[in-house]
Amino acid sequence: MAHRSGVSKSTVSRVINAEPGVRAEVAERVRGVIDQLGYVPNSAARQLVTRRNNAIAVVASQPQNRLFIDPFFDSHLRGIRKELVHHGAQPVLLFLEEPEEYPRVGDFLGGGHVDGALLFSLRADDPLPGMIERLGLPTVFGGRPLVREGERVRERVYVDADNRGGAREAVRHLVALGRRHIATITGPYDQEASAVDRLDGYRDVLLDDATPDLIERADYTRKGGADAMAALLDRRPDLDAVFVASDLMASGALQVLRERGRRVPEDVAVVGFDDLAPIAETTDPPLTTVHQDIEGMGRLMARLLFSRTGEPGEGRAAAVAEHPLSSVVTPTRLVLRASA
């Protein structure tokens, strides 16, 4: 079209985007050619010039049913959407579950449709983070990514809660209650950093008292929590407290304690982690747990990403220069209810 109208490409794009700096006569000529060609100034054309879509991908490489059932992702996504919409950017969700979905997601993310990505990828063996890094797409992680030993990667920017500090506070509370045999039900610590950190916090407080027979690994599901509680009770019938690394697992553990005739908190004190209201407030008894501001973490992820991509409407280079980027760890606090 630049050829036909006899003006430069940048002039054409200024006319298409209604930017100033084009003489009225020239603008008229360009518009005439546009009409003649039946040219529609779609975003694909605009994008060649501005390289901006005002769209951000939210990518989750986890089983869909875990995402949908776990209120954790619901809260995270709520925070992300609020912040993106507030800044005029469209959140675009991509779920990955099966290996054959990866190349397609890579095509889409590399295809110039989005300005950046917010990534929920928690398994240490997930190829997704490396894939996105090779695409050069600005990315912020939800939760600290677990890096395999010896793996060399660029620094990954993330937003996470103070999992280790929160676990410490939970276990200190159980110690202060006079409990002597404090067990823990962990998340999948070979796969997720939050599980590693929460177990480390438990060990920080108990030191040599954290014997292996008091530690049972589970998978952040309700059923996993129930099975782990049963195993712990079989092995250590003398336990008088348990720190459970998620509310969902704690709800399963409480059910097993009830079935086995253990009173909570009289016989066994229970502390959870997350403070997901729909769970922690409705368990029997209501759950003492470690609160993290999940929706706030979602908003922070979006804000951190904008500090790399620039906000919609502002230049990218300027934004990157002004805001140096680093990960954020948000505080946690213990919320006392009836279970401990």
Added chain:
Amino acid sequence: MAHRSGVSKSTVSRVINAEPGVRAEVAERVRGVIDQLGYVPNSAARQLVTRRNNAIAVVASQPQNRLFIDPFFDSHLRGIRKELVHHGAQPVLLFLEEPEEYPRVGDFLGGGHVDGALLFSLRADDPLPGMIERLGLPTVFGGRPLVREGERVRERVYVDADNRGGAREAVRHLVALGRRHIATITGPYDQEASAVDRLDGYRDVLLDDATPDLIERADYTRKGGADAMAALLDRRPDLDAVFVASDLMASGALQVLRERGRRVPEDVAVVGFDDLAPIAETTDPPLTTVHQDIEGMGRLMARLLFSRTGEPGEGRAAAVAEHPLSSVVTPTRLVLRASA
């Protein structure tokens, strides 16, 4: 770039896309200019020529928490994803909740990033369907869209279950059990076609026996079902059966019946609708309900859309000509468990 290399635009695009029909010497010249300009053949440029992204939007204009909590959408999305991935297309999810999100979603959908849309828009007053129609994007609806009286719209293609037939079968079963005072708890029939159709099926069977005091409107939530059951029992303590228009509402109704000391099915027989396994199999007693193949409906939506957009890799015009497009209503069947 066509200008600089002295060849036609279509020749440049053939070179970029590595298509045949360009003399080696010409291709070399084009590649030289590409190198000189530092030009990267990104998908935005390719898309100007092919207009294909191999990406399909899944758009849901419902509160996020309803989407996430309701297993209905989880199953639908599972079917859609399987079918899209099988055909090499990337599903891209867009949620709309607040009015201020509409223009942005419109920008994205109109921006050439996706080849078509699968739309879950169930409220009669939702501006989204009209917006997408104006964009000219091929669209298939999940569930028959309810059109307001007097509204003139193009024919909207949808996939739905036989809601009216399923409701008829449910109510006929209650009649065959000898029940005399059969109530119904409906969905929001001013807003959603499925609620209209399930109420019509109830009326088809009961005719003049479907008196207004046996009909209570609710909202497809568990709490709504519980409140409606309480209202019906207050008004018609003689009722001996209830057809509840969703499993989630039925689970709330069962709880109220238990609290009021009514035995199910001895005193009150209950039939639900949906056959969502996580609900219907775990209620007390397990729920007799109308089964619909939700995941299969999701797959069908994707297949119908491909018949308009063409499958990834094939031309769009050819596809549209070969497959005339019409809506599909899938069969339902009654599944007998303990509640009726």
